[in-house]
Amino acid sequence: MKILIHLIFISLLVSPMWAQSWHHWRGPSQNGVAEDKNLPSSWSKDGENLIWKADYGARSAPLVMNGMVYMINSAGEKEHLQERVLALDAKTGKLIWEHRxxxxxxxxxxxxxxxANLGGDLETGNVYxxxxxxxxxxxxKDGKVLWSRSLTEEFGRISGYGGRTNTPVVDGDLVIIxxxxxGWGKHGKGKHRYLAMNKHSGQVVWWSDPGQKPLDTTYSVPVIAEIDGLRLLITGCADGFIYALNIHTGQRRWGYQFSKRGINSSVVVQNHRVFAMHSEENIDNNLMGSIVCIDGRGKGDITKTGTLWRHDGTRVGYTSPIVHGSNLYVMDNSANVHCMNVVDGKTKWEFNYGTVAKGSGVLADGKIYVGVVGGKYVILQPSASxxxxxDEEHFALKDGSPIEINGSPAVANGHVYLPTGNSMYCIGSKEKQVSGTKAQLLQIVPAETWISPKESVQFxxxxxxxEGKFVKNGAAKWTIKGLTGNIDEHGNYTAGDGNQQQAxxxxxxxxGLKAIARLRIIPKxxxxxxxNSIKEGTPPPGWITSKLKCQVVQLDGEKVLKKMANRPAPPFARLKAYIQPPLPAGYTIQADxxxxxxxxxxPDLGLINCRYTLILLGTTLKPQLRLVSWDPMPRIQKDVPFKWKTNKWYTAKLRVDLQDNKALVRGKVWVRGEQEPKxxxxxxxxxxxxxxxxxxxYAYSVxxxxxxxxxxxxxxxVEITNN
Known part of the structure; x- marks a missing residue:
């Protein structure tokens, strides 16, 4: 029966039902192509072929599924400024739900x-x-939060300065980001990592860090493709490589070194051909930018063996191309579309449609719908020659300045959905186990989790x-390292009763096959x-930080935690060491x-509580005390004069209480050893x-x-107590 249900679901995926959804930012086939017909060749904001307009802008691509248009954007002003996911009625543009x-x-x-673009799951209707x-x-689909995780506080996610945030993708029972x-332990070294979670529960299934030292923060969106019977996740990475990972295990299948900087553009795949591009310096010449066709059937490092064709000197740093039939349509940084032959890479023609391009185009009904950053959408008609x-439609504010367009269109239900920085426009014409297979790889699920003392978790x-294809669940010999507690023959681990943090x-x-999962014991x-009990030269076990940022050291005959200040790179200057996974508001943290x-x-130094930071500022002109959330805005902030001295111990306390749907955030600092002020x-x-x-x-070294x-x-x- 399970096989029958699976086959029915697959038949639905390849049926015309796909035309009713746009659950991946590049469309159901992940290649920028829609099968819809009778789409408009022209339209107008004033009414021609305009189905509806909604005053909800976005800088990313919308999803269209479940009869709704899903978007992510910002909402509110000043201290009420937040991020938001919302759903509009796909037929009318009316707001159905939002979550801020x-x-x-x-x-x-x-x-x-x-x-980041949203990720959709056609099977469940869920949105990520x-x-x-x-x-x-x-x-x-109706806006209920089924589960959530805090990637920064739980896993040490590093925030980029420019906004680059990665898009989730769904395949089978996995959602990958x-x-x-x-993070903690072996994940302390900064890497570009891929995290696969169970899409139903958020449980960690596997981690993968296929690359070398990251060169940038990037936002290349993975594509899932089947090549020679293998289901692969193929993506650009922060180290300038294109990687293919086994979707079931995260193991690297192959890597292709492509750029001296990180890759932002997303690949497209046709059969065994993987098309990738960038706009930075090439690894083997001083030209800027390249378009390459990689043979996706390789294994290992295929940098020297995997090139089917390559075209250097064209800068494509943001957009993802369209592949359809024998044509590859590439939109470069200067808004030129290049039509290239997929087999040999020869250029058939070029056409300029604007000035700066960051949003990707969509090919539907023989037309390309694509935006220009400077406030313009165009409709192009490509041909063989x-x-x-x-058509072109311009968007501007009342003062004449352009409304930016960074997102990409979506096509579903015979309509085209066009996001701008201020509004969303909808236009349309108004008329399982394989017998006899030998297992060669072992994997533990969950691959990472945490529990409290005396609690249990099933592995x-x-x-x-x-080839990375699932065979079966196996009976394993289980062992534990670095943890108290016991694990039985069935993989059920129960933590000890000591209220101490472990990792x-x-x-x-x-x-002969071996696999390792990561586990933290988080005390209540x-x-x-x-x-005092922590080994010198290491961070506390299970804290989300790295020994490159902080270590236990001896100071004046006592063990203390030191924020290291010996690496000039900006990521190492600031410390945000998260002690435990997110807790509900209503606790106090205190530390010397x-x-x-x-x-x-x-330096600057302080405490973090419920995403608020109490900081003793030393990098400002005058010493002061600050409470802040979201530093660069700041969304909310308060400063008071506070004369503190360097090379002297203080005690700080930060408390957060929820009262009448508001947060009361209070901090105090006093000289260590003196009486706490009232x-x-x-x-x-x-x-x-x-x-x-x-x-x-929190700390910031200069x-x-x-x-x-x-x-x-x-x-x-350090002390953390309930209020």
Whole structure:
């Protein structure tokens, strides 16, 4: 019966029902092609072929499924400015539901909120969203949050400065998201990692970090393709490579070095051909930009063997191409469309449609719908010998300045959905197991999780063949490392009763095959840490941070946690060490802290509670105390004068209470060893509260050079208690 149901579902996917949905940002086939017919060749904001307009803008592509148009954008102003996922009626444009959530722990500015595209699942109707602050949501089609995770606080996701945020993709029972991260243990080293979760529960299934040192934050969206019977996730990476990963296990199938910087453009795939492009310097010449056709049937490093054809000197740094039949349509940075032969890469024709292009085009009904950053949508008609401009529509504010267009169109139900920075326009013509297969790979699910003392978690050992195809669940020999507690023969682990934070590994072995899962034991409140039992030169186990950023050291005969200040790269200057996974608001964090001066340089140091940060500022002209959430905006912030001295210990306390749908955030700082003051040093009320978040430590070191360290910060005697 399961096989029959699966076949029925597959038949639905390849049927005309696909024309009723646009559940991937590049369409159901992930190649920028829609099968809809009778689409308009012209339209007007004033009414020609305009079905509806809704005053909800976006900088990403919409999804169309479940009879709704799903979008992600920003909403509100000043202290009420938030990120939002919303759904409009696909026929009328009326708002059906919205879910707003705060922005925090990111350097991304307001006008780039809502960067990533949404991901849709045709099987369940669920929608997946990745916010600029690292919140990851699974919404039902009707807007209910089925599950969520905080990628920043749980896994050490690194925020980019320019807004680059990655898009989730769904395949089978998996939802996959990638991001730069520096987490706990072996994940402390900053890498571009791919995280696969169970799409129904959010449980971690596998991690993959196929690349080398990341060169940029990037946003290339993976494509799922089957090549020679293997289901692969193919994507550009932050180290300048194109990688193919086994979708079931995350194992790297092949890698192709392509650029001296990270890859932002998304690939498209046709049969065994993988088309990729970039706009940076090439690895083997000084030309900027390249378009390549890679043979996706390879294995290992195919940089020298996998090129079917390559065209250097064309800069395509943002858009994803369209592939249809024998034609590859590439939109370069200067809004020129190049029609190339998919077999040999020869250019058939070129056509300019604007100035700057970042949104990708869609081919439907023999026409290409594509936007220009400077406020223009065009409709093009490609042919064998050239291209014709059928229509263009301009968008501007009242003062005449253009409304930016960064997103890509969606096509479904005979309509084209066009996002701009201010509005959404809808236009249309108004008329399982394989017998006898040998297992060669073992994987544990969940691949990573956390529990509290005395709690249990069930691990499952899954076997795959040499091509990464699932074989069966297996009976494994289970062992634990770095953890107290016990695991039985069935993979059920129960934590010990000690209320201490731990981080370790669960190992499964079957017939010489071995797999490892990562597990944290998170103590219940109250929690305290004085670092005396932690090995010097390492961070506390399970904290979301890296030993490159902080380590336990000896200071004046005592063990303390030191914020390292010996790496001049910006990602190492700032520390946000998350102690536990997100907790509901209603707790207090307290710690001793000390910042040391280096010549004329002073550090910043503080505490984190529910995505609010209390900071003793030393990098400003005058020493002061700050409460803030979402630093670069700031959405909400309060500063008060506070004279503190370097090379001296203080005690700081940060408390958050929810009262009358608002957050009361209070902090105090006093000299360590002296009596705690009754009055709070600083307070603010947030009318748009963070409802929870991880407790943590904050520091920012300055004055770092390649030869001399900068301003260190020290922490001791951390306590987290319920209010």
């Amino acid at each position: 959530f705060n922005v925090f722990h990111t350097d991304i500015v307001a006008h780039r909120v809502g960067w 969203a990745h916010g600029v602050q690292g919140r990851f949501f699974c919404f039902s 990638s991001f730069l991260s520096s 050239g291209c014709k401009l059928l 499952t050992a899954q076997l795959f063949d040499g 370790g590994e669960i190992t499964a072995e079957i017939d 409140l109250p929690y305290s840490e004085n670092f 802290l000390r910042g040391d001066r280096k010549k004329r340089f002073y 009055e709070w040093s600083i307070e603010l009320v947030d009318p748009c509260p963070n409802l929870g978040g991880s407790p943590g430590l 004055g770092i050079t390649s030869s001399k360290p900068g301003t260190p910060v020290y922490f001791d005697n």
